[in-house]
Amino acid sequence: MTAHDMNHRPATHAGGFTLIEVLVVIAIIGILLSLLLPALSASREKSRGTQCLTRLRSLAHGWHMYADDHDDVAVPGRMHNAGGGTGNPANYYDVGNGEKYRPRWAATMGKYVGLFAFNPPVPDADRQDYDSNAYQCPTVPDRMDSRNHAYGYNYQFLGNARKEGDVFRNFPVNRSRITSFGSTVMAADCLGTAAGFAPPDRKPYSNEGVGFDELGNHGWTLDPPRLLPESDHGSGDAGSPRTTVDERHLSKANAIFCDGHASPVTAKFLGYRLNEAGVFVDGGAAGPGQPTNSWFSGTSRDSDPPISTPP
Secondary structure (H helix, E strand, C coil), X not given: CCHHHHHCCCCCCCCCCCHHHHHHHHHHHHHHHHHHHHHHHHHHHHHHHHHHHHHHHHHHXXXXXXXXXXXXXXXXXXXXXXXXXXXXXXXXXXXXXXXXXXXXXXXXXXXXXXXXXXXXXXXXXXXXXXXXXXXXXXXXXXXXXXCCECEEECHHHHCEEEEECCEEEECCCEHHHCCCHHHCEEEEEECHHHHHCCHHHCECCCCCCCCCCECCCCCCECCCCCCCXXXXXXXXXXXXXXXXXXXXXXXXXXXXXXXXXXXXXXXXCCCCCECCCCCECCCCCCCCCCCCXXXXXXXXXXXXXXXXXXX
16 A cells, blocks of 8 residues: 555544434433433332332231221221310320320221321321321322321221211121121221312322322222212311222222232222213212222112111
8 A cells, every 4th residue: 555545544533423413312312311211200109009018918917906806896997076075085186105185097007017197196187197207108208197188998888987966877786797897997008088089189188188189188088989978078078079089090099908919009099080080979879880889888789878877
């Protein structure tokens, strides 16, 4: 090769990249990230859902232990109001590390498995944030208010200690009344009274909130799918919408059943129905196309929600 030929060899990149090559690499990385991020996000949510199921199972052990300790009576959604408010000693109950004014089901059950809800309990407070992460759903970690909680209880069939006049709506409920433990929802992720509003009209969660349209409002109660006009709804206040499960884990809700098993399920599977606007409906008399209470009744039958226990 002559000196002339060497002086006229084509130019090389000398270890560098052209602008086009850099842009191609960036585009490829962008495509890979767009493919990987949804998978990573789903993986993280699956992990949170699994952790949520574990926490529900841990709390649920207390359900049978409570019944064993109370002559086969299932824990009520909330301890009944004996009258006199915080001034009546009959309204206070032990939650394991102190007394609490009319505790809700989760705090009552937690005592029996050593997962104390509060550190310490404020005795005369109607509402208090749970301190133990055993009460926390990792997907909605802020929903720790004992009233506006992440988990709702099947109180209407398992223990509704609200009163109609001087008569309990459905309390006490003997555990022996349940004939199908494996197909009876005990508790589940709860949407709260926001279920009565179309998704665009629902407002963000508020820990101290009372608005019916706020996510998680009165989330400690889980209404069954089919309600009658005279049934309890949500908070029990006049005009309160119903509550339902919350499909917060990859479009499914975690539910714990009375035999202790837990699984992610859809609202439709559990018998809930929505209208075209995305509002959960009450239904009415049992029948085709209506919401069904077969996963809530304790007998696998589509029973009406109990109204009161005869005197």
